Amino acid sequence: MATRSKPAGAARKTLLLVATRKGLWTLTGDGPRRSWALAGPHFLGNVVHHAVLDPRDGKTLLAAARTGHLGPTIFRSLDRGRTWKEAVQPPAFREGSGRTVEHTFWLTPGHPSEPGAWFAGTSPQGLFRSTDGGATWTGVAGFNEHPQRKAWCGGDQDGTPDGPKLHSIIVDPRDPAHLYMSMSSGGTFESTTAGADWRPLNGGVKADFLPDPDPEYGHDPHCVRLHPAMPDRLFQQNHCGLFRLDRPAERWTDIGGAMPKSVGAIGFPLVVHPRDPDTLWIFPMDGTKVWPRVAPAGRPAVYRSVNAGRTWQRQATGLPPAQAWWTVKRQAMTVDEGATVGVYFGTTSGEVWGSRDEGRTWKCLARHLPHIYALEAT
Amino acid sequence: MTGRAGVRTTVGAVIRVRLPGLVDAYTGGAREVELPAAQSPTVADALAALDARYPGLRFRLVDEQGAIRPHVKLFVDANLVRDLGATLRRGGELMIVGALSGG
Numbered sequence: 001m002a003t004r005s006k007p008a009g010a011a012r013k014t015l016l017l018v019a020t021r022k023g024l025w026t027l028t029g030d031g032p033r034r035s036w037a038l039a040g041p042h043f044l045g046n047v048v049h050h051a052v053l054d055p056r057d058g059k060t061l062l063a064a065a066r067t068g069h070l071g072p073t074i075f076r077s078l079d080r081g082r083t084w085k086e087a088v089q090p091p092a093f094r095e096g097s098g099r100t101v102e103h104t105f106w107l108t109p110g111h112p113s114e115p116g117a118w119f120a121g122t123s124p125q126g127l128f129r130s131t132d133g134g135a136t137w138t139g140v141a142g143f144n145e146h147p148q149r150k151a152w153c154g155g156d157q158d159g160t161p162d163g164p165k166l167h168s169i170i171v172d173p174r175d176p177a178h179l180y181m182s183m184s185s186g187g188t189f190e191s192t193t194a195g196a197d198w199r200p201l202n203g204g205v206k207a208d209f210l211p212d213p214d215p216e217y218g219h220d221p222h223c224v225r226l227h228p229a230m231p232d233r234l235f236q237q238n239h240c241g242l243f244r245l246d247r248p249a250e251r252w253t254d255i256g257g258a259m260p261k262s263v264g265a266i267g268f269p270l271v272v273h274p275r276d277p278d279t280l281w282i283f284p285m286d287g288t289k290v291w292p293r294v295a296p297a298g299r300p301a302v303y304r305s306v307n308a309g310r311t312w313q314r315q316a317t318g319l320p321p322a323q324a325w326w327t328v329k330r331q332a333m334t335v336d337e338g339a340t341v342g343v344y345f346g347t348t349s350g351e352v353w354g355s356r357d358e359g360r361t362w363k364c365l366a367r368h369l370p371h372i373y374a375l376e377a378t
Numbered sequence: 379m380t381g382r383a384g385v386r387t388t389v390g391a392v393i394r395v396r397l398p399g400l401v402d403a404y405t406g407g408a409r410e411v412e413l414p415a416a417q418s419p420t421v422a423d424a425l426a427a428l429d430a431r432y433p434g435l436r437f438r439l440v441d442e443q444g445a446i447r448p449h450v451k452l453f454v455d456a457n458l459v460r461d462l463g464a465t466l467r468r469g470g471e472l473m474i475v476g477a478l479s480g481g
Contacts, residue, residue, distance in 0.1 A: 069400050069449045069476035070438035086434050092442035100441040 014336050015080075015378045016354075017061070018346055019048040022370035024063055026081065029365075033342050033356045036365045042081065050331055052107040053080070053378045054133075056115055062134045064104035064120065072103045074120070076134045089136040091120050091128035093144065101126060106331070108169040111176035121166030125153045125183045127195065142196040143181075143189075152200070152217050153186045160184050167330065168224035173231050180224065180234070187219035188236065204251035206240035223270045223330040230277035235309070237270035237282055237330070244309050255309025263296045263303070263314075264288065269333035273341055273358075278308045281315075281335070281343055281359055283328040294325040302343070304359050318362035319353065326351070331374035346372030391415040393424050393466050396473040404432040415468040421452060422462040424472050439474065449478040 014029040018040075025040030046065040054060035059080050066072040074087040093099040101122045110117025110129075120128040120137060127140040143149065153164060165184050172178035177194040180201070187202040200217040207219045220239035227233040232247040235255075242256035242265045256265025266287030273279035281304050286292045295301070301316035326349040336342040344354045350369035355362050392412040397405055405411070413427040429436035439450050444462060446452060452459050453473040454466055466472060 067400065068478040068480070069447070071441055071447050073434070073438065088434070090437065092437070095442055095444075098443060100443055100445070 014338075014342060015053070016334070016344060016352065016365075017051040017053065017374070017376045017378070018352060018366070018369065018372060019051045019063065019331070019374035019376075020346075020350070020370040020372050021047050024048045024051050024065075025366075025369060027352060027366055029342075029354075033336075033338070033354070036354070038366050042084070043075065047103065048373065049103055049105050050107045050374045050376075052109065052376055054109050054118075055378070056109060056112055058378075060133050062107050062118065064107055066103050072101050072122075074104060074107075074134050074137070078133075087130075087135055087137065089138075091122055091126065091137040091139075093126060094139060097144075099124065099126070102163050104128075105165045106167040106169055108171065111171045111173070114176055117176075119169040119171070119179075119181075121169050121181065123163035123165045125149075125164050125166040125186060127166055127169070127181060129195070140195040142191065142193070143198055146198060152189070153183060154218070168221065170224065170226045170234075172226070173228060180226065182221040182224045182236075184222065184239070185218060185220045187217040188221050188224055188234075189217075201245075201250070202252070204245075204253065205236065205238060205243055206254070208240050222268045225270055225272045225280075227272050227277040229275050233277050233308075235270055235272060235280050237267050239266065239287070241265040242270075242282065242309060253309075255305070258309070258311050259284065259303065260312075260314075263301070267328070268330040269328050269345065271333050271335050271343065274335060274337045276306070279304065279306045279358075280309070281333065282312075283333055283345055285327040294327050298323050298325050300324050300326065300347075302345070302355075302359050302362075315355070315359035316362070317360060318355075325349075329373055331376075332372050334375050334377040336377040342377065344375055344377055346375040348372065391468040393419055393427075393468070394471045395424060395428060396471060398474055398476045400476045401432075401435060401438070401474070404435045404438075415466070419466040419468060420462065421454065421459060421464045421466060421472060424466060425462065449476060451475040451477045 016027040018025040023041035023044040027036050029036045049064045051063040061077040063075045073090040075084045077084045104120050105123050106121035108119045116133045118130045127143040128137045130137045168182040170180040179191045182188040189198040190201045191198045202219050223237045234245040236243040243252035244255045245252045259265040263284050267284045270282050286296045300319050301314050303312045305312050326347040328345045332346040341358050342356050343359045346352045352366040354365045393415045416423045425436050455470050
């Protein structure tokens with residue numbers, strides 16, 4: 001698959017979509033990504049779980065939102081956020097199913113050959129599809145009505161503290177019918193039929209919180225990414241560590257073993273280099289004992305691997321050296337497509353950090369924002 | 379006659395709906411609207427008529443299984459109701475309240 005690279009010195013601006021617990025902001029970087037301008041908020045007071053720009057047209061922007069009072073919806077912009085409309089028919093389970101969408105958690109644009117197609121993952125776990133740029137959404141019956149769904153997902157009360165989630169919806173860039181998605185809890189699943197049927201794909205992934213440590217499903221993947229330049233390669237940041245899968249293999253390989261023992265291999269986000277299939281970044285957090293879910297020892301650091309997870313390097317230059325107790329949620333880390341890749345993350349304490357040299361040095365780009373749920377670079 | 383939401387109404391019969399600020403994005407800031415009343419109006423009828431006037435609003439207040447959302451409270455003539463089948467008095471009042479605590 002062809003991938004885009006921003007030429008060195010290009011004047012193209014970098015846009016970061018900052019989705020927070022209290023609204024949506026944007027950060028716009030100049031060509032060299034040295035200077036950043038914060039704008040917003042959009043939807044002040046809304047919990048915005050994810051905001052994504054459609055890479056196919058460069059102007060359609062969807063935001064998954066709800067407020068403390070009002071139910072979940074999708075806001076749509078056709079002009080990169082200048083004006084917004086609400087979805088006519090937001091994701092909702094079938095009437096009579098007894099299930100209710102608490103919030104839409106994840107948005108994924110569809111295949112380039114299917115303009116206007118989008119997928120959404122919800123809490124509790126549901127999969128929805130739009131074919132009209134997010135105006136109307138329908139449940140993907142192949143998953144939502146699958147006879148095994150309840151067994152795969154557990155109850156709606158199981159899963160992460162603010163509700164079980166369907167996330168990491170991935171469309172194979174070579175084949176619009178080949179999909180992956182993951183659930184916390186439930187595990188990672190694959191469809192080769194455009195979502196008409198699904199099967200678990202969790203072999204080799206640890207689930208040390210379950211009675212059977214190597215079950216077929218029931219795992220807790222936090223974030224799964226497919227490499228755009230090597231679409232047979234998947235990386236997974238899991239509740240129980242780090243894993244890589246090179247298809248057609250069926251069993252994931254543990255790639256967390258080389259992480260320092262004092263830091264561990266647990267975290268929420270994982271991002272891949274846009275062109276180099278061996279390079280990825282993670283942001284570890286403390287998942288020991290009672291799961292504090294903060295930077296290990298209060299010393300935040302990104303870790304990078306340039307050999308698909310065989311070894312890892314700590315990248316913390318510019319980050320607080322001590323007494324920084326935030327972490328990074330699973331959608332809140334992203335990369336741009338610069339010749340030298342920019343890496344960015346947003347924190348639970350409302351700071352956006354960026355590196356314009358692939359993680360070697362870091363700079364705080366914005367602070368004093370609400371708890372950041374998602375960050376997307378365009 | 380048939381009202382905007384397809385509900386049978388009597389000429390001149392209305393239900394008054396009092397709206398909270400949290401739905402300003404739909405209502406343009408209106409705090410009170412009058413809707414045509416059916417013969418034996420229910421809360422469901424009123425919400426359907428409200429949605430016809432302000433498309434999308436009902437789903438923000440009531441989920442896909444017909445339950446009033448957890449932090450939305452509905453009062454009929456000052457009495458809390460939890461069922462969309464609750465009846466409204468023609469000329470009566472439906473009050474929508476957002477009830478939430480926390481940071």
